[in-house]
Amino acid sequence: MMLSADEWDIVRLSLKVSLAAVLTTLPFAFALGWLLARGRFPGKLLLDAAVHLPLVLPPVVIGWLLLLAFGPAGPVGGLLERWLGFTVMFRWTGAAIAAGIMALPLMVRAIRLSIEAVDHRIEDAARTLGASPAYCFWTILLPLSLPGVATAFILGFARSIGEFGATITFVSNIPGETRTLSIAIYSALQIPGADAAVWRLALISIGLSLGALLISEALSRRLRSGRSGHVL
Amino acid sequence: MMLSADEWDIVRLSLKVSLAAVLTTLPFAFALGWLLARGRFPGKLLLDAAVHLPLVLPPVVIGWLLLLAFGPAGPVGGLLERWLGFTVMFRWTGAAIAAGIMALPLMVRAIRLSIEAVDHRIEDAARTLGASPAYCFWTILLPLSLPGVATAFILGFARSIGEFGATITFVSNIPGETRTLSIAIYSALQIPGADAAVWRLALISIGLSLGALLISEALSRRLRSGRSGHVL
Amino acid sequence: RERGPLVLAAASLQEALTAAADAWAAEGHAPPLLSFAASSALARQIEAGGPADLFLSADEPWMDAITAKGLVRRGTRASFLTNRLVLVAPASSKGMLTIRRGFPLARALGAGRLAMADPASVPAGRYGKAALAAMGVWPTLSNRIAAAENVRAALAMVERRQAPYGIVYETDARATRAVRIVGVFPDSSHPPIAYPLALLTRSTHAEAEGFRRFLLSPKAKAIFHRYGFGAR
Amino acid sequence: MSFDVDVKKTLGHHVVKARFTAPAGLTVLSGPSGVGKTSVLNMMAGLLRPDEGRVSIGGDILFDAREAIDLPAHRRRLGYVFQDGRLFPHLRVRANLLYGHRLARPQYRWMSLEEVVSFLGIGHLLDRWPNGLSGGEAQRVAIGRALLSGARALLLDEPLASIDPARRGEIMDVILRIRDELGLPIVYVTHDPAEADRLATRRVEITPSSL
Amino acid sequence: MSFDVDVKKTLGHHVVKARFTAPAGLTVLSGPSGVGKTSVLNMMAGLLRPDEGRVSIGGDILFDAREAIDLPAHRRRLGYVFQDGRLFPHLRVRANLLYGHRLARPQYRWMSLEEVVSFLGIGHLLDRWPNGLSGGEAQRVAIGRALLSGARALLLDEPLASIDPARRGEIMDVILRIRDELGLPIVYVTHDPAEADRLATRRVEITPSSL
Numbered sequence A, B: 001m002m003l004s005a006d007e008w009d010i011v012r013l014s015l016k017v018s019l020a021a022v023l024t025t026l027p028f029a030f031a032l033g034w035l036l037a038r039g040r041f042p043g044k045l046l047l048d049a050a051v052h053l054p055l056v057l058p059p060v061v062i063g064w065l066l067l068l069a070f071g072p073a074g075p076v077g078g079l080l081e082r083w084l085g086f087t088v089m090f091r092w093t094g095a096a097i098a099a100g101i102m103a104l105p106l107m108v109r110a111i112r113l114s115i116e117a118v119d120h121r122i123e124d125a126a127r128t129l130g131a132s133p134a135y136c137f138w139t140i141l142l143p144l145s146l147p148g149v150a151t152a153f154i155l156g157f158a159r160s161i162g163e164f165g166a167t168i169t170f171v172s173n174i175p176g177e178t179r180t181l182s183i184a185i186y187s188a189l190q191i192p193g194a195d196a197a198v199w200r201l202a203l204i205s206i207g208l209s210l211g212a213l214l215i216s217e218a219l220s221r222r223l224r225s226g227r228s229g230h231v232l
Numbered sequence C: 001r002e003r004g005p006l007v008l009a010a011a012s013l014q015e016a017l018t019a020a021a022d023a024w025a026a027e028g029h030a031p032p033l034l035s036f037a038a039s040s041a042l043a044r045q046i047e048a049g050g051p052a053d054l055f056l057s058a059d060e061p062w063m064d065a066i067t068a069k070g071l072v073r074r075g076t077r078a079s080f081l082t083n084r085l086v087l088v089a090p091a092s093s094k095g096m097l098t099i100r101r102g103f104p105l106a107r108a109l110g111a112g113r114l115a116m117a118d119p120a121s122v123p124a125g126r127y128g129k130a131a132l133a134a135m136g137v138w139p140t141l142s143n144r145i146a147a148a149e150n151v152r153a154a155l156a157m158v159e160r161r162q163a164p165y166g167i168v169y170e171t172d173a174r175a176t177r178a179v180r181i182v183g184v185f186p187d188s189s190h191p192p193i194a195y196p197l198a199l200l201t202r203s204t205h206a207e208a209e210g211f212r213r214f215l216l217s218p219k220a221k222a223i224f225h226r227y228g229f230g231a232r
Numbered sequence D, E: 001m002s003f004d005v006d007v008k009k010t011l012g013h014h015v016v017k018a019r020f021t022a023p024a025g026l027t028v029l030s031g032p033s034g035v036g037k038t039s040v041l042n043m044m045a046g047l048l049r050p051d052e053g054r055v056s057i058g059g060d061i062l063f064d065a066r067e068a069i070d071l072p073a074h075r076r077r078l079g080y081v082f083q084d085g086r087l088f089p090h091l092r093v094r095a096n097l098l099y100g101h102r103l104a105r106p107q108y109r110w111m112s113l114e115e116v117v118s119f120l121g122i123g124h125l126l127d128r129w130p131n132g133l134s135g136g137e138a139q140r141v142a143i144g145r146a147l148l149s150g151a152r153a154l155l156l157d158e159p160l161a162s163i164d165p166a167r168r169g170e171i172m173d174v175i176l177r178i179r180d181e182l183g184l185p186i187v188y189v190t191h192d193p194a195e196a197d198r199l200a201t202r203r204v205e206i207t208p209s210s211l
């Protein structure tokens, strides 16, 4: 299947948006997953619920809330614009924010699940060898919860590629800026008789995420090689 | 906050659709998670990719594909109707199918992650004690992967409550049948000045999933009590 | 390549406005950026302070809403396109119906449903409901509606024979060969279907007003006409 | 009834090779650390597939590479005490002990929960989760679990390693009783000469083999 | 330098209580299975918080309930060989061995990788993952890891349990050498009287205490 120049642009934009979304969300997702797995603090349940919001509310509502917060008239957007001269409205950065927010709950849950499965006795052993909590985190907890990080990555990436409702509501459908694959598919769906275009774009989406899946599976297979299971 | 009779109906319908979606999807999700975690067969990667499709494609496309498959003219829908006199078009059952399909990838991934974290040596021990693979599955693998099942449940439920694009495309917006909370929210968003209604409905959604979260956390805390970690 | 004005336009204008913009660009102007989405989403983006130049709404209320907030440049608002509401059926169907007071649409539907945009929220749906009420048949149909997210989704339901009849704009019906027009609702049966356009207060693009004038010019009207729109 | 073992398996660069007969009575399997004792038990139990060879018990073929016979682990009816415990973390001690017992046909069961509990001294642990057990406690539960499974032979991999001398003596007495009264083949891995002297009716030394 | 321990901790219905001094030299800690030996070591290492009492080494207070002092485990500089191995599954043997070594200040390191590798006989394992190691191999790596961490005292919980007699003799020799040359306090849990006789300069018996 040969892609047209327009289609290439859309693919490139989607990749940029999705990768930016997932990569910037990952550290927050890890921190939240860790807090929810290990932390004990008042309001933990509220935090847990807040993390799930993007999943529970219809995406268009999330898009609208983002609009209210990040729009030039909103609290966050206003500050960003006044202090940094930076606006996300109608920009690919806004699309990445929308995708990242929508992916967040999936990523947090996957990471949390992996952290909960880490045997804390292994960490205890590291502590007795002189590892500070921070060092222990980087050298033991993080590597041992990589399966969850990998899952978070692939779920987040797939979700970002498929994200549409929050994005179009927040940053519209602007060619070259916010018209990602999913939005292009939506647009094509609006045109009677454009089924062929829909199929093409859908196949491209599938191809992209198949690629991401292949890479992530190959990586996690390498990761697991020779060291599955716990040790006596 | 007092709910009107209409709102109660919507809440009841949403609960019915979401619970039906998650509960019927759960066994399939477990089977798929298990296959992907443990199975070795040609085409595994394709299955993996297929499971992710509902995440990768925009929900309206999934709704559209469901329409093609389950509509009276579609392959599945035609058979259902001819053989069982059963139609899902414009019915709450169709909404549950849409929600279940959208929740599937999240549920499969969570379960898969948990199954991968189960120490196979524990299962080996069960085998030497006379446990057939099936018995071993029910008594060892399934209980040890309950954290993943719980996560699958809560992710799936939240996703179902929030599902909108696939549902409205597949089974429309029919009061009492397919007009779930998310669809009602979407409709309200279309009307200038109906923001108050949007907020009310959104708060109800949040309340529902907060309830589900509370229940699932309480259950999994009871589950974990006294038996965390692996044993020598 | 220089960037033209940013135009936010109702999704149903997609093909016609794209053609008009091409014609404008062919005259040597920078091609306008066209963002198509639901009128409601676009209006909310404008409310949030989105820096766009032109807004083309699918109906008057959303334009009223942003006008009331002072977001529309005074004296630039114009209702520039009109449309007609038609009753459609799958191209392969045979039934004959004449639209008049009390016409037996409910009986013609049999066990099926009438596809239309959501009568509660989407403009096309509201016009449809008004028209059916004017014909005195709304009471017999109100619980037989398959309410779609937008007109094009309603059209798709008829195209794929999920619904035996549907109510859509004439422009939509003309865009596909999969449906036939059974009848046209008299203009008097519903509020005038008008697409207003306006220059936005935040517009900064030098060519925004030029493009607006172009859209009102006879040359553009001819293009819109080709797609089935009436022009004032 | 006797165990006939003749297996070979390459693990990484290491070749594990063993050929011996373990008749009714207690066969002590010894050899330097890493020579392959645990691997041999795993091959007998059906948890590790030999590259070549044959495992049979009392004429019953459990594994035969040439005839492509490989009885799955759960049909072999061997009670295995693992070097690394492996209690079921989601079951209390009582349920751990009874796991195999419930699966065994009644006529195969040769010990009751009460007997096992009393000689292992684990009555006070029955309602506990495995997670809080001390090393020796966990090991005793693992021994009990294997004894209760109605096995036709026992595979014990350093079963007394973390058990205190007093208890160790008692458990050895029971193993001697089982050995003498039930006529089961018992394959027993230990590094402790005293243990070996007291229990062994036969000794097999696994020696390193090179490729 | 000497270890002063006086701790009390309630675990479920069980009370663990110990009060002893472990001077430079090797103190054998013994007592029946489940009495609380491992728990005492965990309290010394800072992995289990005593309900009451005090732990100090050479005048340095590691824990004091009354003064609310509780030095975190990573600042205590104690080399701990666990009863249950606990190698890092995601690091190869070499990286496991060097984990604590790299974190220790150079002046505290009193053994080199080469020395440890040679007397434990684990040179051929350096590039392996912990996962495939035999019980004894894993245990030797765990010992090496603790010795390399530049600790000011050692806590060894049945370190030789699954190691064969020949290797066991060699390792005991090294422990004796460390004991005599470095003057570290070594607290050593074992059930084996022969081991205790050979290594102990002092013996402490933990006895069950009731509520």
Ligand SMILES: Nc1ncnc2c1ncn2[C@@H]1O[C@H](COP(=O)(O)OP(=O)(O)OP(=O)(O)O)[C@@H](O)[C@H]1O
Residues within 6 Å of the ligand: D011, D012, D013, D014, D016, D031, D032, D033, D034, D035, D036, D037, D038, D039, D040, D083, E132, E133, E134, E135, E136, E137, E162, E164
């Ligand atoms: N995947 C692998 N790659 C390389 N070598 C392996 C692998 N798996 C096991 N081995 C080696 O196989 C040998 C046999 O291990 P086994 O556990 O059977 O020894 P053992 O005799 O029980 O030792 P111990 O007395 O220490 O428990 C060991 O040297 C081990 O390192």
Ligand SMILES: Nc1ncnc2c1ncn2[C@@H]1O[C@H](COP(=O)(O)OP(=O)(O)OP(=O)(O)O)[C@@H](O)[C@H]1O
Residues within 6 Å of the ligand: D132, D133, D134, D135, D136, D137, D162, D164, E011, E012, E013, E014, E016, E031, E032, E033, E034, E035, E036, E037, E038, E039, E040, E083
């Ligand atoms: N959560 C708990 N609830 C009840 N009892 C517990 C709990 N955790 C530990 N114990 C008990 O505390 C006691 C001390 O255990 P510890 O591991 O310190 O014993 P030990 O002396 O090292 O025994 P071993 O020689 O068998 O290793 C054991 O009897 C154990 O069952």
Ligand code: MOO
Residues within 6 Å of the ligand: C010, C011, C012, C013, C037, C038, C039, C040, C058, C122, C123, C124, C149, C150, C151
């Ligand atoms: O173009 Mo619309 O806003 O779907 O009626």
Ligand SMILES: [Mg+2]
Residues within 6 Å of the ligand: D037, D038, D039, D083, D157, E134, E135, E136
């Ligand atoms: Mg072994």
Ligand SMILES: [Mg+2]
Residues within 6 Å of the ligand: D134, D135, D136, E037, E038, E039, E083, E157
């Ligand atoms: Mg202990």
